[in-house]
Amino acid sequence: MSVDNIPKIVISRLPVYLRALNRMVQNSQLVTSSHELGKALGISSAQIRKDLSHFGEFGKQGTGYQVEFLITQLRQILNLDREWEVAVIGSGDIGHAITRYQGFADRGFRVTAIFDSDPSKVGTKINGLEVQPADDIIKVLRERNIQIAMLAIPAEYAQSATDTIVEAGVRAILSYAPISLNVPDHVKVRYIDPVTHLQSMTFYLSTEDDLLTQPL
Amino acid sequence: MSVDNIPKIVISRLPVYLRALNRMVQNSQLVTSSHELGKALGISSAQIRKDLSHFGEFGKQGTGYQVEFLITQLRQILNLDREWEVAVIGSGDIGHAITRYQGFADRGFRVTAIFDSDPSKVGTKINGLEVQPADDIIKVLRERNIQIAMLAIPAEYAQSATDTIVEAGVRAILSYAPISLNVPDHVKVRYIDPVTHLQSMTFYLSTEDDLLTQPL
DNA sequence: AAGCATATGTGAAATATTTCTCAAACTGTA
């Protein structure tokens, strides 16, 4: 076990393990193994064991892992043994869907502020939460010490909104805008762009096959 | 240049290059370099050159790359020199946002069918497109030879819906449901789960810093 | 035309990541 300098690709898999483990708990499953978990996720058991070994010894030879215990450990590792407040920037279609999504609260995050620059959206409520004016972003985020934001505004405004929330103290950004953002080193960014996913799949979808495939 | 056996991580970056190049075209920029592109995307110029070198020689020494030409080449490589029809399964919040999203049509994809199992949703229109009953999925997808689907339904129904669309001939799935899907080898799957992204960032957000950071 | 600055494409080297293996540990059975 080597506690420092964990590869970030390892970190990115832990939430996936956590998701699968939570599923097992829901099904009242008490124990699992790296083999079973790997099969459920389509990855090798060795990878799971190696990933976990960066943080400690969580399993028992011959038995496997206590599901609840492993969940507790993963939540601790990922700093999820607390609740994180999240701000949503942009109350359009995506901002709307995100704010109403129950799945965040279930897994450690609570959307507690939403902003829009469009005066006609300000004051409307989404899931009981009132949309606030974009001009108040800095004030509100600082007041509440909000460190995580999700960006759901058009690409052309994304960089300037990013500068604003970073100034307000945000250190983690999940952006739905299809553009690469410039941020200081201490700020983490992740992107969600469904189109890049589709485009990486069409590479494998040769048009030939397409023409050959006929409806029955 | 080695045309076969391209690492899939290389393929996953090409759409990101394409996105940045399209941005340049919008700004009337004619020429770019691996260095400039890399800076815009936060990756090394060597990586960009190496990635492209798998497919051919698209640049000119001393000059760089003609933006339009590189776009054409990347679109060809990714099979984007055609339009792909996409089906959306589930007309809830996310299905709604996806279906209304202009960003797909702009980049090679057209949502041409949307389904829901809830009778009260069937028949409603989203962006001019009528929601169809989930029972018709197989019939419609086969008829129209639709090969790509986006899954926007609750996790507990995701596997069975997947089985259905795969049976209907779908070969590429983009799933918003937070669960790992089981598919035959010839089917590609990508996942979008914002929570896993957030959870991989909180690892780097130590709670200590949080406590120290006070609003001004 | 020569010199300088710039930028590609690519082997080779350096790193990173995954997989292989197996000793050791645990469970259950008899």
Add this chain to the structure above:
DNA sequence: TACAGTTTGAGAAATATTTCACATATGCTT
């Protein structure tokens, strides 16, 4: 207690990916 069947954790080996470094080519300036 002995034995068979599992499964972990981790060093070593195998692969994969990224970065380095440079020969070579192009454009621009003088």
